[in-house]
Amino acid sequence: MARKKPKANSCDCQGVRRSRRRDAVLDAVLASGGHLSAEEVHREAKKKMPGIGIATVYRSLKCLCGCGKVAEFIPPDGVARYEAAGSRGHHDHLICTACGCFAEAVDPEIERLQERLAARHGFKLEGHRLEIYGLCARCAKKK
Amino acid sequence: MARKKPKANSCDCQGVRRSRRRDAVLDAVLASGGHLSAEEVHREAKKKMPGIGIATVYRSLKCLCGCGKVAEFIPPDGVARYEAAGSRGHHDHLICTACGCFAEAVDPEIERLQERLAARHGFKLEGHRLEIYGLCARCAKKK
DNA sequence: GCGAAAATGATAATCGTTATCATATGGCCA
DNA sequence: TGGCCATATGATAACGATTATCATTTTCGC
Known part of the structure; x- marks a missing residue:
C-alpha cells in the first residue's frame, strides 16, 4: 500500500522540518497580494498563530525564499518586501x-x-x- | 563690473555654502573609479581632510547626490555605494x-x-x- | 572684521535584521 | 506508542549602516 502522501511541507529543503508557524508565514504571503514587509507578514501571520515572534517570521521568510516559494524584493528604501513566487513567475x-x-x-x-x-x-x-x-x-x- | 566668479561650489543648491570637507568628499568620489561605500569615501577623504567625520561624509554625499554630482547605487546587500554622476552618464x-x-x-x-x-x-x-x-x-x- | 546661517564632529539614537540561547516541538525509529 | 535528538521557536541582545542632536566652528555677504 502506498504510503499516504503527507501534507506538503512549506519548505522542503534538506533537513528542514515542517512547522505550523512557517506554514502560517507562507499562507500570509500567499493570501496577500504580495509586497508585504516582514513586519506586515508578522501581523498577518499572528492572525493564525497569535504567539509567533518576529524572529520566526524572518527565519521562515529566508527559508521560504531559499526553496523558491517566496521572492524577496528590496525597494530603494532598503526594507525587504516579500511576495509569492513561482505561481506568477x-x-x-x-x-x-x-x-x-x-x-x-x-x-x-x-x-x-x-x-x-x-x-x-x-x-x-x-x-x-x-x-x-x-x-x-x-x-x-x-x- | 561683473562680479568675480567664485570657485565652483561642489554643491550649488539653494542656501548651501562651500566647504572644504564637502569638496574633499566630492574629490574622493571623483578620483576613485566609483562604487565606494560611505566608509570607503570617508577613508579616502581623510587623506585630504584628516579630521573629517563620518557624519559629514554622509551629509556631503546626500547633498552631492541632491545636486546631481554624485550618484547613489544600492546593491542588494543594502549598503549604499557612490560614484561620479554626469560625466559618465x-x-x-x-x-x-x-x-x-x-x-x-x-x-x-x-x-x-x-x-x-x-x-x-x-x-x-x-x-x-x-x-x-x-x-x-x-x-x-x-x- | 561682524554676525547670521550653514557646516562640522562626536556621539547617541534609529531601525531593520540577525545572532544567541534556553526551551518547545516534530518526526523517525524501535 | 513513546523516546530521542535535531530542528524550530520566542525573547531579547547584538549588529551595522545611517540619521539626528547639539555645542562649536566655519563660511561669506556686508
Whole structure:
C-alpha cells in the first residue's frame, strides 16, 4: 500500500522540518497580494498563530525564499518586501516616486536583451532586477 | 563690473555654502573609479581632510547626490555605494554573485524598451535601476 | 572684521535584521 | 506508542549602516 502522501511541507529543503508557524508565514504571503514587509507578514501571520515572534517570521521568510516559494524584493528604501513566487513567475517593478505604489510588469524583449547584455560582458546570467521609477497614472494626473 | 566668479561650489543648491570637507568628499568620489561605500569615501577623504567625520561624509554625499554630482547605487546587500554622476552618464550594473565585483553596461535598446514599458502602464518615467546577477567571466571559469 | 546661517564632529539614537540561547516541538525509529 | 535528538521557536541582545542632536566652528555677504 502506498504510503499516504503527507501534507506538503512549506519548505522542503534538506533537513528542514515542517512547522505550523512557517506554514502560517507562507499562507500570509500567499493570501496577500504580495509586497508585504516582514513586519506586515508578522501581523498577518499572528492572525493564525497569535504567539509567533518576529524572529520566526524572518527565519521562515529566508527559508521560504531559499526553496523558491517566496521572492524577496528590496525597494530603494532598503526594507525587504516579500511576495509569492513561482505561481506568477518573474516580473519587474514599476515604482511610483510620489505615492510609493508598485505595479508589476514583464517585457519579454527586455528579458531577452538582458541575456544578450550579460553574454556580451562574459557574464553567466543568473537573474536580474529591474525597477522603473516614475509617476503612476494617478499621481501624474494630480500634478 | 561683473562680479568675480567664485570657485565652483561642489554643491550649488539653494542656501548651501562651500566647504572644504564637502569638496574633499566630492574629490574622493571623483578620483576613485566609483562604487565606494560611505566608509570607503570617508577613508579616502581623510587623506585630504584628516579630521573629517563620518557624519559629514554622509551629509556631503546626500547633498552631492541632491545636486546631481554624485550618484547613489544600492546593491542588494543594502549598503549604499557612490560614484561620479554626469560625466559618465547613466549605466546599469552587472553584479557577480560569487565575488561581488561590478561591471557597468548600457544597452540603448533596453533603455528604449523601458520607456515603452512605462508608457504602457501609464507611468511617467523618471528613471530606473537595472541589475543583472550572474557569474563574472573569471568566476564562471573557476567553477 | 561682524554676525547670521550653514557646516562640522562626536556621539547617541534609529531601525531593520540577525545572532544567541534556553526551551518547545516534530518526526523517525524501535 | 513513546523516546530521542535535531530542528524550530520566542525573547531579547547584538549588529551595522545611517540619521539626528547639539555645542562649536566655519563660511561669506556686508
